[in-house]
Amino acid sequence: xxxxxxxxxxxxNVGKSVVFNQLTGGSQHVGNWPGKTxxxxxxxxxxxxxxxxxxxxxxxxxxxAFSQEEEITRDFIKKEKPDIVIDIVDAASLEQSLFLTLQxxxxxxxxxxxxxxxxxxxxKGREIDAKMxxxxxxxxxxxxxxxxxxxxxxxxIQSINITGRRKKKERKRFPRDVSKRYEYIHSIVKKCxxxxxxxxTLTERLDSxxxxxxxxxxxxxxxxxLMFFFIFELGDVTSGYIEQVxxxxxxxxxxxxxxxxxxxxxxxxxxxxxVAGLTVAIPYLIPFYIFLAILExxxxxxxxxxxxxxxxxxxxxxxxxxxPLFLGYGCSVPACIGCRxxxxxxxxxxxxxxxxxxxxxxxxxxxxxxxGAFLGFGWAxxxxxxxxxxxxxxGFILSRFIITKPVGLIMSMPSYKMxxxxxxxxxxFLQVKHYIxxxxxxxxxxxxxxxxxDFFGFLRYISDFLSPITVGLLGLxxxxxxxxxxxFLRKELAVVLLAALVGTENFSEVLTPLQMIVxxxxxxxxxxxxxxxxxxxxxxxxxxxxxxxxxEIVLAIALGTVASKVISAIGVL
Amino acid sequence: MVLExxxxxxxxxxxxxxxxxxxxxxxTGIADELSVSPASVSEMxxxxxxxxxxxxxxxxxxxxxxxxxEAGKSILRKHHLLEDFLTLFGLGRRRAHAEACALEHxxxxxxxxxxxxxxxxxxxxxxxxxCSLRAGQxxxxxxITGGMAARRRMIELGLPPGxxxxxxxxxxxxxxxxxxxxxxxxxxxxxxxxxxxxxxIE
Numbered sequence: 001x002x003x004x005x006x007x008x009x010x011x012x013n014v015g016k017s018v019v020f021n022q023l024t025g026g027s028q029h030v031g032n033w034p035g036k037t038x039x040x041x042x043x044x045x046x047x048x049x050x051x052x053x054x055x056x057x058x059x060x061x062x063x064x065a066f067s068q069e070e071e072i073t074r075d076f077i078k079k080e081k082p083d084i085v086i087d088i089v090d091a092a093s094l095e096q097s098l099f100l101t102l103q104x105x106x107x108x109x110x111x112x113x114x115x116x117x118x119x120x121x122x123x124k125g126r127e128i129d130a131k132m133x134x135x136x137x138x139x140x141x142x143x144x145x146x147x148x149x150x151x152x153x154x155x156x157i158q159s160i161n162i163t164g165r166r167k168k169k170e171r172k173r174f175p176r177d178v179s180k181r182y183e184y185i186h187s188i189v190k191k192c193x194x195x196x197x198x199x200x201t202l203t204e205r206l207d208s209x210x211x212x213x214x215x216x217x218x219x220x221x222x223x224x225x226l227m228f229f230f231i232f233e234l235g236d237v238t239s240g241y242i243e244q245v246x247x248x249x250x251x252x253x254x255x256x257x258x259x260x261x262x263x264x265x266x267x268x269x270x271x272x273x274x275v276a277g278l279t280v281a282i283p284y285l286i287p288f289y290i291f292l293a294i295l296e297x298x299x300x301x302x303x304x305x306x307x308x309x310x311x312x313x314x315x316x317x318x319x320x321x322x323x324p325l326f327l328g329y330g331c332s333v334p335a336c337i338g339c340r341x342x343x344x345x346x347x348x349x350x351x352x353x354x355x356x357x358x359x360x361x362x363x364x365x366x367x368x369x370x371x372g373a374f375l376g377f378g379w380a381x382x383x384x385x386x387x388x389x390x391x392x393x394x395g396f397i398l399s400r401f402i403i404t405k406p407v408g409l410i411m412s413m414p415s416y417k418m419x420x421x422x423x424x425x426x427x428x429f430l431q432v433k434h435y436i437x438x439x440x441x442x443x444x445x446x447x448x449x450x451x452x453x454d455f456f457g458f459l460r461y462i463s464d465f466l467s468p469i470t471v472g473l474l475g476l477x478x479x480x481x482x483x484x485x486x487x488f489l490r491k492e493l494a495v496v497l498l499a500a501l502v503g504t505e506n507f508s509e510v511l512t513p514l515q516m517i518v519x520x521x522x523x524x525x526x527x528x529x530x531x532x533x534x535x536x537x538x539x540x541x542x543x544x545x546x547x548x549x550x551x552e553i554v555l556a557i558a559l560g561t562v563a564s565k566v567i568s569a570i571g572v573l
Numbered sequence: 574m575v576l577e578x579x580x581x582x583x584x585x586x587x588x589x590x591x592x593x594x595x596x597x598x599x600x601t602g603i604a605d606e607l608s609v610s611p612a613s614v615s616e617m618x619x620x621x622x623x624x625x626x627x628x629x630x631x632x633x634x635x636x637x638x639x640x641x642x643e644a645g646k647s648i649l650r651k652h653h654l655l656e657d658f659l660t661l662f663g664l665g666r667r668r669a670h671a672e673a674c675a676l677e678h679x680x681x682x683x684x685x686x687x688x689x690x691x692x693x694x695x696x697x698x699x700x701x702x703x704c705s706l707r708a709g710q711x712x713x714x715x716x717i718t719g720g721m722a723a724r725r726r727m728i729e730l731g732l733p734p735g736x737x738x739x740x741x742x743x744x745x746x747x748x749x750x751x752x753x754x755x756x757x758x759x760x761x762x763x764x765x766x767x768x769x770x771x772x773x774i775e
Contacts, residue, residue, distance in 0.1 A: 062729040064594065071595065093757035096731050126756070177667055178733045186755070211742060211751075306760050309749045318762055319749065409749055409762030410726055 003051045005080070006159060009073055009104060010088035011097055012059030013299065013414040015116050017041075018146040019088055020056040021423035023156070030430040033072050038340075039431070047156050055082065061096075063103045067343055077107050084159045085109040091121035091128055091143070092415060094193060098185045105137070105172045112159045113141040114151070120415050125198035132192035138172075147420055203299075203415040210303055220307055223300070224326055231287045231330055238283035246275050265455050273447030277440050277531065285435060288327065288334035289428040295323075297419035301341065302411050309409050315392060316399020317342075318409040321351045325391075328358030332532040335360075336539055337435075349540055350402045353548055354395050356528045356536070359387055362491035366523045369495050370516050374508050383520055390525075390559070439534035446530045447489055459485065473561045474518050475568075477510070487523060489530050494523055518564045526556030579678040582648045583607070584617060585626060586677075588637055589645025598627075599634035651677040654688055657716050660734065700770040703738070703750070704763060711739045712771030727765065731755050738771065 010016045020028075024043025033040045041056040057076060058069035077085060087104055089097040104111050115130055134141040140158040144151030175181045209215050250267070257263050295301045305319030312321045324338035335355035339348040359367060372380035453459050463470070463481030470481045479502065487494030502510040511519065527549055528536065536545035587606055588598050596602070600618065604611040618635050621627045626641035637645065652673050659669035680688070700715050714736045717727060731754050732738070741758065742751040749762045761769075 064729065093755075095755035096757040099729065099731065124756075178728045179735050182731065182733060182736070182755075207742070211744070213744075302760065306744060306749055306751070309762050310744065313763065408764035409760065410730055410765060411760055412730070413751060413758040413760050 003053055004084070004160070004163060005053045005055065005082040006084045006086060007055045007057050007076060007082040008086050008088060009057045009077070009100070010059060010116075011061055011090060011100060011412070013412065014059070014088045014090040014097065015146045015417075016056065016059055016088050017297075017427065018420050018423055019086070019114060019116070019144070019152065019155075020054060021420065021426060022146055022149055022152045024054050028426065028430060030427075030434050033068075038068050038072060039434075041427075041430075047160065050160060052156075060100065062100055063107070068345060074107070077104070077109050083110060083163050084112055086112050086114055086155065086159060088114045088116050088146075090414075091115045091118045092124050092126060093412070094121075094126070094128060095182075095185055095189045096412070098188065099181070101137070102172075102174045102181065102185070105139070106174065108172075110162055111139045112155065112162060113137070113139060114146075114155050115141055115143045116146050117415075118143045119145050119148075120417075123198070123201050124415075125196040127194045127196075129192045129194070133188070136188050136191060147418065201415070206416055207303070207413075210300070211306060216303075216307055220304060223295075223304075227291050227295075228326075228330060230291060231284055231327075231334070234287045235284035235331070239279040242275065242278050242283070246271065265451060268454075269448040269451035270444065272451075273444035274440070277436075277443040282432065282436075284331045285334055285337075286428060286432055288331075288338075289431050290424060292323075292334075292338060293424040293427060294419045296341075297417065297424065299414045299416045302413050305409060305411065306413070315354070315395030316403055317347060317351060317395065320409070320411075321347070321354075324351050324355045325358060328355040328360060329364075331360050331362075332356045332358070332528055333535045336532060336535045339539070345540075346403050349544060350395070350399055352536065352539065353398065353402075353551075354391050356532055356548060357387070357391050357394070357525060357552065359384065359524050360491070362529070363524050366491060366495050367520055370507055370511075371520045374516060375513055379517070383517070383524070386521070387524060435535075435538070438538040439531060442534035442537060443530050446533075450486060450489060453485075469557055473557060473564075474522060475564050476515055476519055476522075480519060484522070484526060487529070488527055491523060491529055514564065514567055517567060518560045521563050522556045522560040524556075525552055525559060527553055580617070581621065581624075581626070582644070582678050584621065585637075585641060585645040586648045586652065588627070588635070589642060589649055592637055592642065592645075597634060598636065602634070648677055651680050651685055654685060654692070655680065658688055658692055660716075699772045701773060703740075703761075703766040703769040703771050706740045706750075706771070706773065708740050708743050710773055711737060711775035712773050713737050715770045715772055718768045718770070727761075727769070730759055731757070732769065737774070 008016055008020055020041060020043065023045050025045075027045070028041060028043040030039055030041050038058050043054045043056075045052045045054060055076065057073045060067070060070045060073050063070055063074040063077075076082070085104055087101050089101060101111070101113065113133070115128060115133070118128070121128065128143075130141045130143050140162060142151055142155045142158050144155060146152065175184050210219055295304070301320075301323070304322060307319070308322035309319030312319050315321070320341050321339075323341065324335045327338050328335040332355060335358070336352045339352040339355065342348045342351055367380050367383050371383055450459075453462065459482050462485060463478055466481040466484075467478045470476045470484070471478050474480075480498070483494040483498045498507070499505045504510065507516060527533075533545055533549060536548055584603070584607075587603060591598050591602070600611050600614045604614045607614070618627060618629060621635070621641070622629050625638060626644060627635040627637055629635055655673035655676050656669045659672055701712070703712065703714075706712055714732060714734050716734055717732070727733075736754060739753040740750055741753050744750065749760045750766055751758055751760045
């Protein structure tokens, strides 16, 4: 028998990924939808002797091709005509979910409805007569509680059943007018849903604290700090271990090989390229993916957006942008990936753009190691504040150019749920694998290129070539040019290399206080590191990644020049 | 000449709608929508190109120029204004749509302003921006002003005019606000809430 294709459709936050995970278990794989930044999850399943391919469509509220997700869902159903579309409906918000259901039926899809989260609906005092709903819509309706695996088997049986008796049905027609359509939906819901008054639900009780005007913010700060700690402490430890292992390995290579110039070159360019990728991105990426998935699946993410919307609006974004920007303080890579939670590609891009300018942990090493160590905490704090100001202003200005269709915050506030850890771990594994395939070649190639330049002694020429900028405009020593180029690989290397080049870690001997400030400002803005550029390429394509890179180089030089002139004019240092 | 102006506007409106949806403007697509032959569509495309409204894409169709986009946008705006106006005063959505289709071509810029003012006046009496409601209050949506994109989004999330919403919670800075709509909790930002006008019913 031929392979069956089943597509999963539904609103965001209805437990679609949980159903997907229940169905496909370990045999999943992830890619991108052609030409889109949205991830495509697919999996295989063998059910009572039938080979079935499951495609997890992105969560949408409708099929009007307003967002990438909607376009993908609509096109897939229209063009690839899956044998069955399982529409996962939130039993606790039946009325809202049915809007999409009607649109799916109008596309002539073979629909089976999974009436999910009946437990949550019950808690809200809503009981739904599945048989009645099935009769009214003319398609099978299967009650499920996906998180507990309840009803999943029945869902598959029903799905395979309807492919067997596929008869030519007349195309379904529903009222075209939206208000009428909602009235129609309302009449359906009225016939099959019984509502009883209940006390305050768990979600309501939690929200009264978590969205409270003071307690809510305190909790938010606590969660963010925990997340920060979790991602970066864990990342740091893993990153350190990986470095140690590589170092140990290198120690044990016989000296006659390790002192060989060619060996050193290959080691530096290939192995250290991989190490850079492994230590910069992966250790932070894994905990990040896990934490973000927990925030998303538990239903807390929309609450964060709710709390921070007012602030983000001033930057031309809305509440959801807060998370990636905050993550930027740790590492720009997860920050850029986190921009996926924004609705439109424009907003994703603007958020990522701004996130790359937030000083990541590596840049904090420069800020604290140079300015903080030699000029004091006040100046370091000043640099951070200056950065926030610049990012804020740029957001304010850039949003006017980048955002052509502003989308305000509209989102549903789902009930809180216990996240399914095994599903999250599985998804994280897939996403990290996908990341390695795309980003690693770029990281390794650029490491190779810079080391080749170094090997043939070209770095000096480049720093001489750059001296009109480094010396002329910024008033820095010419040698800084080299550190800036190497900083492209890993920002904190700029400091390490600077120390090596000038032969001392006491920078006050070689740099004036003003030069330290300028060096730090330039390092903070001048270019995203190789791993970040690789991520930008993966998420937004070459063109936009180049745009961000060039823009930030120009911005860094401009800000550095202005800072150098202004500070020396005022004469505070 | 008069007939031609109406035809041109009708084309521009449809093309602009398609562009907004991100669809390509093809000869057959337009022909289907207007129930005319592809031949007359391509003839019209040539006329439109001469006037600088579109650029021809060989074997495919056309793309709108800046000028064409502006013109399409303006006619669509008039359409929505008229449709909202007629609905506000009691005409059914469908009827209002049909009438707006006919009237939009006759409405001048000045006329548009008059309608806008009249709308504001009529709405002023009992219509309040959703932002001004207190937590716990209920309101019925009268109309939604503003951009197409946000409007469509609201409709899809279940907020077309006529919908009863209950304000559950207002964030510390006034907005976003959390609403109960058709048994579902949704949050909307200030920018959108300001564009939704409601009459308070409870």
